[in-house]
Amino acid sequence: GEDVEQSLFLSVREGDSSVINCTYTDSSSTYLYWYKQEPGAGLQLLTYIFSNMDMKQDQRLTVLLNKKDKHLSLRIADTQTGDSAIYFCALRGTGNTGKLIFGQGTTLQVKP
Amino acid sequence: GAVVSQHPSWVICKSGTSVKIECRSLDFQATTMFWYRQFPKQSLMLMATSNEGSKATYEQGVEKDKFLINHASLTLSTLTVTSAHPEDSSFYICSARASPALYGYTFGSGTRLTVV
Numbered sequence: 515g516e517d518v519e520q521s522l523f524l525s526v527r528e529g530d531s532s533v534i535n536c537t538y539t540d541s542s543s544t545y546l547y548w549y550k551q552e553p554g555a556g557l558q559l560l561t562y563i564f565s566n567m568d569m570k571q572d573q574r575l576t577v578l579l580n581k582k583d584k585h586l587s588l589r590i591a592d593t594q595t596g597d598s599a600i601y602f603c604a605l606r607g608t609g610n611t612g613k614l615i616f617g618q619g620t621t622l623q624v625k626p
Numbered sequence: 627g628a629v630v631s632q633h634p635s636w637v638i639c640k641s642g643t644s645v646k647i648e649c650r651s652l653d654f655q656a657t658t659m660f661w662y663r664q665f666p667k668q669s670l671m672l673m674a675t676s677n678e679g680s681k682a683t684y685e686q687g688v689e690k691d692k693f694l695i696n697h698a699s700l701t702l703s704t705l706t707v708t709s710a711h712p713e714d715s716s717f718y719i720c721s722a723r724a725s726p727a728l729y730g731y732t733f734g735s736g737t738r739l740t741v742v
Contacts, residue, residue, distance in 0.1 A: 547730050556632070556719050557670075557733040602669065612723065613660060614731060618669045 516540040516607055520617035527625050532593045534620045536586040536603035543605040546579065547614070548588045551600045560588070560601075590622075598624045629653055630722045632734025639710055639741055647705045647737045649720030655700035656722035660731070661693075664717040676703050710741040 517539045526532045534548075544565045549557040563570045563577045563586075570577045576589040586603055600621050604614040629652040639645050649659060658677050662670040674690075676682040676697035684690045692714075694706040703722075707714055720734040 545730070549733070554717075554736070554738065556630075556735040557721075559730045559732070562730050612658070613672055613675055614721070616669045621667075 516543070516605060516615045518603060518605060518615050518617040520601075520603060520620045522618060523621050523623070525623040525625065526593050528593060528595055530593055532590040532597070532622055532624075534588045534590075534601050534603075534622065536588075536617050538584050538586065538603075538605055538615075540605065540607070540615075541581065541584060543607065543615075545606040546577075546586050547604045547606075548575075548577065549602045549604060551602065551619070553599075557602065593622075593624050595624045595626055598622055628724065628732045630656075630720065630732045630734045632720050632737060634737055635735060636738040637740070639739070641711055641741055642709055644706055644708045645710055645739060647707075647718055647720070647739075649703045649705070649722065649734050651701045651722045651724070651732070654722075654724045656703070656724060657700065658723045659697055659703040660721040660723070661695060661703075661705050662719045662721065664719060664736075666717075670719060673705075707739065710739070712741045715739055715741045 519537045547562045548560045550560050551557050574591045578587045600619040602619045603617045631650045633648050661673045664670050673688045674682045674684045676695045678697050678700050682695035697703040719736045721731045723731045
């Protein structure tokens with residue numbers, strides 16, 4: 515089945531850029547997502563990218579997709595303490611159910 | 627738009643009792659809803675997929691008789707944890723998908739279940 519891998523932890527200083535990486539095995543996924551989860555809360559959709567795109571930018575967020583290497587990244591510019599959270603990449607699986615396959619989540623710690 | 631309301635936010639129940647968790651799509655019709663379970667510091671584990679008007683599809687290893695899912699309308703799905711035990715204590719999150727699902731899936735705020 516599909517496997518999605520993320521590094522578990524990233525620590526940056528406020529104002530720096532953060533880059534969270536994700537690798538996956540199934541190249542047939544058409545939608546790839548980044549979600550943010552704050553403690554005790556549900557998941558908030560940050561951004562998404564279609565598989566026919568290489569890059570997408572939305573304010574401080576930049577998503578890069580390298581289909582050849584099956585690598586997805588999320589860059590957060592000018593990281594703020596409020597960005598501290600767990601970030602999940604997710605791929606929409608193939609088939610009619612369209613269920614999401616999640617990575618393990620990357621905990622982003624932003625130090626002041 | 628695309629708001630999913632999940633209730634309750636947290637619940638404490640005694641062993642052996644049943645607990646119902648509701649997931650409502652407030653401003654869109656959700657043809658498909660997903661129920662996840664999340665253990666501390668871990669990713670989301672998909673429990674089941676429910677489609678309006680039909681039986682839920684459970685993931686391997688999830689007991690369908692223990693975790694009853696009902697998706698009776700396009701805006702409401704419920705998860706009932708029957709005969710709860712302490713090992714059922716977890717964070718449960720629902721997700722809804724409108725059709726067509728162009729912009730991803732909207733998640734509820736989660737329910738913290740503690741069984742004592």
